[in-house]
């Protein structure tokens with residue numbers, strides 16, 4: 001059996017075309033969606049992600065503004081910058097690229113972002129709303145993963161989803177999104193015993209760890225859907241995921257590649273959330 005490869009790039013292209021139309025409609029109604037991206041320090045990976053996000057905005061007509069600061073800035077200074085963006089009516093979404101330098105408390109920064117502009121879905125209010133099943137900005141990577149799986153047209157209810165990784169930005173929320181879709185969800189992490197025994201039970205296996213080749217054929221049930229979230233840069237400069245692609249593609253039913261898998265969907269869902277934020281700002285204005 002050879003897995004069907006789920007192309008994040010292709011799905012992203014379709015979804016972005018639809019978003020471009022929605023941006024045009026908003027512009028016709030007098031609103032230009034605006035995203036502020038805050039980049040602190042000089043991490044090359046962060047810089048390249050930020051560039052990709054800005055390019056994606058440009059392609060569908062969202063105005064993006066980059067605020068760049070040296071890694072020596074203080075937390076109060078950064079909080080002040082965010083406050084200004086909160087008050088700026090031309091900005092509908094705010095994204096602070098993580099990680100931040102050590103002297104800055106990430107939670108303080110995330111909590112400073114106005115929840116209605118938190119297009120990353122990292123603010124505790126959005127996390128809480130998501131878990132309670134209320135309307136919220138969904139975090140982009142988990143949302144992109146759900147979108148990819150839904151695009152396959154297979155039933156999620158009743159499936160066993162195994163998530164490896166429990167970070168606040170990927171592992172934990174992605175499990176919650178599938179729980180809401182009535183899957184049975186198991187979380188694995190660095191303290192999990194007999195990882196392969198757990199993962200072999202998965203109908204849908206989501207791997208978000210950051211270790212090349214962590215998952216091989218022996219971890220995967222025949223026909224399973226395998227979503228590889230990991231992005232690892234090898235010494236030769238090449239990118240790879242957490243899943244041994246060549247091995248697992250012979251066992252899985254569906255498999256996402258790295259690159260061109262989850263990554264492009266993450267950016268697409270950021271665009272989606274930004275368009276939604278702009279649309280909702282219009283509604284709020286109408287009620288004032």
Ligand SMILES: NC(=O)C1=CN([C@@H]2O[C@H](COP(=O)(O)OP(=O)(O)OC[C@H]3O[C@@H](n4cnc5c(N)ncnc54)[C@H](OP(=O)(O)O)[C@@H]3O)[C@@H](O)[C@H]2O)C=CC1
Pocket residue numbers: 141164165166167168169170171188189190191192195208209210211229230231232262263264266
């Ligand atoms: N494509 C995309 O859009 C995105 C990709 N990523 C990528 O996804 C990966 C994960 O990111 P992130 O969630 O931020 O990472 P974190 O480092 O925050 O979390 C990694 C998780 O993996 C667990 N883990 C570590 N080693 C093992 C192991 N041997 N077996 C089982 N579990 C293990 C950790 O367990 P414990 O909690 O016990 O320490 C932790 O929960 C990275 O490669 C990152 O680059 C991230 C965001 C977006």
Ligand SMILES: Nc1nc(=O)c2c([nH]1)NC[C@@H]1CN(c3ccc(C(=O)N[C@@H](CCC(=O)O)C(=O)O)cc3)C=[N+]21
Pocket residue numbers: 048049052095096097098099120140141231239258259260261262263264266267
């Ligand atoms: N506030 C915040 N929000 C984030 O969403 C966020 C963050 N901080 N910090 C870092 C992680 C990582 N992340 C990725 C986004 C796109 C790709 C992506 O598009 N990758 C391409 C390859 C890109 C390349 O070639 O370098 C792909 O997989 O095809 C990867 C990773 C978002 N993150």
